[in-house]
Amino acid sequence: MKTAVLGAGAWGTALADMLAKNGRKTVLWARSPELISQLRQHRENRTYLPGIPLSPDLSFTSDATEAFEGADVFLVVIPSQYLRSFLETHRDLLPHKPVMVCASKGIELGSLAPMSRVVAEALEGKEPRYAMLSGPSFADEVARECPTSVALGCEDQDLGKQLRELFSNSFFRVYSTRDYTGVELGGAVKNVMAIATGMADGLEFGTNARAALITRGLAEMSRLGAAMGANVKTFMGLSGMGDLVLTCTGDLSRNRQVGLKLGQGRKLDDIVGETQSVAEGVKTTRSLYDLSRKIGVELPITSQVYKIIYEGKNPEDAVIELMGRELKEE
Known part of the structure; x- marks a missing residue:
């Protein structure tokens, strides 16, 4: 039996490497044959996770059939806006009732669906068993075996226990919960809040402003979660407050870096164009804004980030408006 890790960005590579070190037969799939060739030659992901040698037991392939064959767990680390098309393209390679562990964070544009619904719709008829892995976990630190704790949301309690055993080791601790909705919403909303706090820091508004944005960001996360059937207590844990604090304050956060540069007066297209990694929060800002309007949930920070990114609003004016509510x- 093996785990197929689908997506060889920094996070997918770090998780695949960790599973291989855990003694699990693991294959890492990437669409790009050139990236797979690099991984095989150097045993290092020099594009997304440079400087970190990968387990000699980790396999690599760009052949989806090879990756899927014999796997009993499918760990999906595809950018959230491409998840549906990826699953629809490869659904015939999946067995019936596949175990799909999602580590992609976001809300789909257009459908405004969280990742659980994307998986369910894309694999309709396959009866996928879904879990969401999220929490304060920079890929670089996990790959370097820094102590890390995350949450795994899975409605099937027994499967959740099995999966937490699969991922856990001496430096990576997994807590399971049945509230997969709370886990996936926390992972999506925190990226938008990281852009907001990054902008405040880029504008040199100070640590008071950063703390306020994190705290009120948690309020937005909880408000949205309650409206969508999540357990509000989930947002007090690793996939809520934990991931929010890390992503809003840690300089390894791609979303925080986007916000910092926006606050310093840089243009979004230039910021996005100069990095190969995906800052999920940019597109999630739009889908989250649209979702809040659709279901009638007030998300004032999200709304201001949306107006800055998509309507060209001045970040300083956005802060003044937030303070003047x-x-x-x-």
């Missing part, structure tokens, strides 16, 4: 009880 009607006063109310917390």
